[in-house]
Amino acid sequence: MKTSSAIRLIAARELKVKIKDKTFLISTIFFLLFAVGGTVLPALLGGGASSVAVVDSATATTLRDKGLEVRQVGDDAAAEQAVRDGDVDAAVVTGGDVLAMDEAPTDVVDALSAAPEVRLLNPDAIDPLLAYLVPFGFAVVFFFTSLTFGLQIAQSVVEEKQTRIVEILVASVPTRALLTGKVVAGGILALAQIALIAVVTIAGMQLSDNGALLSLIGPSIGWFIPFFVVGFVMLAALWAAMGALVNRVEDLNGVSMPMQLVVMLPFFLVIFLSDNKPVMTLLSYIPFSAPTAMPVRLFTGDAAGWEPFLSLGVMVVAAAALIAVGARVYEGSLLRTNGKTSFGAAFRDKESRRLAELNS
Incomplete structure (x- = not known):
């Protein structure tokens, strides 16, 4: 079977299974409610004029x-x-x-009151509440999406090893095609979820007459998408490798803890240090935190026009290297069914990789 055909076959199989998964459905509903709550509900709960x-x-x-x-x-x-x-x-x-x-009636009293003239020394300053909510939104979306779909990919690999289905799959399709199909399927579902959230958010802003806010946050949302795609693919290959290291679903949490920390730490750093410009500048060039840090800096106006291109280029290079590492570990541990495999042992296992290459 050709590699491209195998990738499409595996991706279609994964999509068919995962689109009905409760975790995917619940996370999608949660994010949609979050988007509606942040845009439409304030306008509805605010009521009309007196x-x-x-x-x-x-x-x-x-x-x-x-x-x-x-x-x-x-x-x-x-x-x-x-x-x-x-x-x-x-x-x-x-x-x-x-x-x-x-x-x-506060609005009536305010309308009748003579307010003093106010001159803003920094008229372009971002509203403090908005300055907190935007980094929080980007961080939450990337954190939960990459964690949820990453765990699903890892769990799928473990289940195939536990049921020995992987031996049938590897005999039919190249090992790297199996890995690529899983990453592609996860990426399609994650991107579809993000697109749906973006559509609901934009519609909510328009319904609540937040056109000015949409024009302000729109460019950073546009940049978030390519950063998200590259970051997700980079992490997805590593998640698949983590899943291949164990033979039981019960052992997955232990072996995947480093990956969970890699996803979790940037989440908290971006939320709690979003107002620290030097730290945010550093985070926008670290591959694991750049998908949230750089869009936030673009929103706040702290990033020069060339910076997102450089940051995305750094991410692409890092992603290529980490995908290669993830694929090597995946190939070196996928067919091992005698308990846990260490990351180093899987990386060095030339025999397993040689069998995978022969199958390809």
Whole structure:
């Protein structure tokens, strides 16, 4: 069987199995709820503008200009009665007093208040809440997606070894085609999930009238996609190698702990040190943290135009090297069924690799 045909066959098989997996479905629903919660719900929960009964026409004009719903009435008594009947949320009577039933209408008071002129010395500064949420969002998406799909790839390899199906598969398709098919399938599912989250997020921003926010965060989202793809493929090959080192699913957590730390540490570093420019600059050139650190720096405006290209180039080189290492370990341990295999032993196992090459 040709290698390309084998890769398509393995990828199709993995997609068919994993698309029905509960972990994939639950993680997708979680991220979609996260996207909706961060964009649509604030606008829905915020409610509309207060409706106000007003006697004075000049006051009515002022409140309309502030975006409030105004109902003009003939006198103070009618304004008060409209509030008591629940027809309006508040009323402004002669003399400028505001009437309400049980809660002060903040938007009405703010609209009638004379605010001092404010001059911003740094008008381009990013909102502090947004400056925290954006790094958190990028870090959460990359961390959970790479961890979830990486564990699925590793678990798939272990299950094939445990049931001895791998011996049939290796006899039918090249070992590297088996590895590539698994990585391709995982990458397709992960990218599809990310694309779905992006679509829901963009739609949510548009529905909640956050067009300015979308234009601000859009470029960093665009860069996040290629960084995510390269980072995921780099990690996926290593996850497959970790799975090939053991013969039982119960042993997977122990052998995969280094990989979990590799994914976890950048997650916490980007979240807690996102305001530390020197550290973020360093993290944006480390392959394991660059997929989140560089898009965050692009969002905050701390990265020059050439930096994402250099960072992505460093990631591509590192990914090529780590994929080669992962493939070598995978080939050196896949057919070992006599217990756990150490990373070094699998890397040095020339005989297993020679059999894999003959099969190819």
